Amino acid sequence: MKKVRVRFAPSPTGYLHVGGARTAFYNYLFAHRHEGQFILRVEDTDEERSTEEALRLQLKDLQWLGLKWDEGPHPETLEPMGEFGPYRQSQRKHIYQRQAQRLLESGQAYYCFLTDAEIEGQKEAAKALGRPHQVQSPWRDRPLAEALKLIEEGRSATVRFKVPEQRTEFKFKDLVRGEITFPSDMVGDFVLIRSSGMPVYNFCCVVDDALMEITHVLRAEEHLSNTLRQIMIYQALGFELPEFGHLSIILGEDRQKMSKRHGATSCNEFREQGYLPEALKNFIALLGWSSPSGQEILSQDQMIEEFSLDRVHSAPAVFDQQKLKWMNATYLRALPDEDLWARLAPFFQTEALALPEDKGWQSRALGVFKTSMETLADAVPLFRPLSQAGFAISDEGKDVLAWDTSRSVVEEWKAAVEATGPGFLSEEEFVRIQDAVKEKAQVKGKQLFMPIRVAVIGQPSGAELKVLVPLLDKQILITRANQALQLC
Numbered sequence: 001m002k003k004v005r006v007r008f009a010p011s012p013t014g015y016l017h018v019g020g021a022r023t024a025f026y027n028y029l030f031a032h033r034h035e036g037q038f039i040l041r042v043e044d045t046d047e048e049r050s051t052e053e054a055l056r057l058q059l060k061d062l063q064w065l066g067l068k069w070d071e072g073p074h075p076e077t078l079e080p081m082g083e084f085g086p087y088r089q090s091q092r093k094h095i096y097q098r099q100a101q102r103l104l105e106s107g108q109a110y111y112c113f114l115t116d117a118e119i120e121g122q123k124e125a126a127k128a129l130g131r132p133h134q135v136q137s138p139w140r141d142r143p144l145a146e147a148l149k150l151i152e153e154g155r156s157a158t159v160r161f162k163v164p165e166q167r168t169e170f171k172f173k174d175l176v177r178g179e180i181t182f183p184s185d186m187v188g189d190f191v192l193i194r195s196s197g198m199p200v201y202n203f204c205c206v207v208d209d210a211l212m213e214i215t216h217v218l219r220a221e222e223h224l225s226n227t228l229r230q231i232m233i234y235q236a237l238g239f240e241l242p243e244f245g246h247l248s249i250i251l252g253e254d255r256q257k258m259s260k261r262h263g264a265t266s267c268n269e270f271r272e273q274g275y276l277p278e279a280l281k282n283f284i285a286l287l288g289w290s291s292p293s294g295q296e297i298l299s300q301d302q303m304i305e306e307f308s309l310d311r312v313h314s315a316p317a318v319f320d321q322q323k324l325k326w327m328n329a330t331y332l333r334a335l336p337d338e339d340l341w342a343r344l345a346p347f348f349q350t351e352a353l354a355l356p357e358d359k360g361w362q363s364r365a366l367g368v369f370k371t372s373m374e375t376l377a378d379a380v381p382l383f384r385p386l387s388q389a390g391f392a393i394s395d396e397g398k399d400v401l402a403w404d405t406s407r408s409v410v411e412e413w414k415a416a417v418e419a420t421g422p423g424f425l426s427e428e429e430f431v432r433i434q435d436a437v438k439e440k441a442q443v444k445g446k447q448l449f450m451p452i453r454v455a456v457i458g459q460p461s462g463a464e465l466k467v468l469v470p471l472l473d474k475q476i477l478i479t480r481a482n483q484a485l486q487l488c
């Protein structure tokens, strides 16, 4: 078998969508499964919509997912890496021109001088007759020399592909969808190069896939209908056809095409919401593929080992947010504490939480909170009461401190904490102190717990004190008690 070479070919017009991430990941898995090459090609010929900023964001997302490409633009410098570059279509215009020239010279493409108004007129005429519109160009069979003369005179022209006149059937075996047949008269002569000199997607795609020696084209289902035009171009240029596999669309839980309405759709949003790349990858791998073992939690190595296109389904995949959450929680809770902490750090930083650097403390705190976290972002509200920065007493907290009995409760609480020496209280010590405060201040129930709670976390509700208190240095407990006393 030829060395497998697959590519992911994003258009840098926005963020990397989960659908795109799945296409990228299937290509990556397929490449690694067959010890082949994974190529990143940037389809940026749409000058109005493509931006370098979007390209950089997409590269960042691919890197975040750990989908390292063997060839393509360098992630930082964007310089081509690999012997088939450049990998950005905007830098390959001369290559497309050369291939278009071959088609013009062999009479398989022609310069077309039809104006937009003329094409519009044809469309309307077809509509009036109730027929589907296909361009009928009077330029189709004019000699090339004649067209070149007009161009020299300053007329602008598109380069159109000459769709074979005889009706034939184009058949290919899609690796996901099985045999596909297109009648050739499904399309009329189509544009390869716009009058601006900019080549169109179908043409660039074929030229690049052929010259980059791509063996398998795995891409979204929406490109299935382009495949007919592309096969025609392959044949006209005398290029060998790759194999094609079209991946099903992804639906939201309401079975509508996944969109913003369903929540996050881009990798970047999932990252910001605190999803782990390994969980997201595992999840998207299962959007249309399943492990022969029936297992759901799969390491990347396992997926590489097991990935095959005959287990990729042609039916639409449904994006189940709850399942993603579950999967994320499973991955998150299995992380070693130090790794988990490193991933949480940027979330804490964004929210300006100041937490102890001591690894023992971090492990203890994670031990307490990990089971309440499904995403990294979930840690922020859980850890906020433990932050040394930004402690403030809420209005509800102030109301509690204004009760008649609150002052003596907080005073007794502070004195008892001070009496124990430096460090942290254990859960048992806390319970003992709480009982002692009850005795001394002669209050119980709400009147006892609430003022202590406000003196500890600034508000009357939240996680259990016996969990929180042992995670706060006594020095902090005392400082906070002093702040509370000022409001009693």
Ligand code: GLU
Pocket (backbone or CB within 6 Å): 008, 009, 010, 011, 043, 205, 218, 219, 220, 223
């Ligand atoms: N640039 C196309 C897209 O982003 C990919 C086309 C292809 O893979 O052939 O949808």
